[in-house]
Amino acid sequence: RGIHLNFHAFGSGPELVVLVNGFMMTYHGWSAQVEFFMREENANKYTVLVFDNRGVGRSSPINGPCDVSTLALDVLALLDDLEWARFHLVGISMGGMISLEMDERAPRRLKRIMLINTHG
Numbered sequence: 083r084g085i086h087l088n089f090h091a092f093g094s095g096p097e098l099v100v101l102v103n104g105f106m107m108t109y110h111g112w113s114a115q116v117e118f119f120m121r122e123e124n125a126n127k128y129t130v131l132v133f134d135n136r137g138v139g140r141s142s143p144i145n146g147p148c149d150v151s152t153l154a155l156d157v158l159a160l161l162d163d164l165e166w167a168r169f170h171l172v173g174i175s176m177g178g179m180i181s182l183e184m185d186e187r188a189p190r191r192l193k194r195i196m197l198i199n200t201h202g
Contacts, residue, residue, distance in 0.1 A: 105176040116130055
């Protein structure tokens with residue numbers, strides 16, 4: 083897609099979890115959740131992906147039109163690059179809107195979806 087998304091994956095477990103940020107939120111906003119998943123009893127169960135959306139943090143800037151669909155396609159492309167075929171998806175605020183768009187575009191890839199403080 084010609085852009086860079088700053089991302090980090092934590093853990094080594096088979097259950098893949100994607101945490102999608104809200105508006106202008108960097109991946110650091112998920113620190114408490116990452117800490118939970120990295121506890122000794124969880125680290126071998128889960129691999130957790132956090133990232134900065136386009137235009138935020140260390141990801142590529144927004145150059146031209148960009149909407150929720152564009153951001154959802156960015157995430158799906160990142161997951162394709164990482165070869166994450168199926169995953170749990172958690173979205174907060176605008177990240178929930180991005181998550182809903184991902185569900186609409188690739189419903190078979192989602193194991194579960196959790197939306198926090200969002201609308202669709």
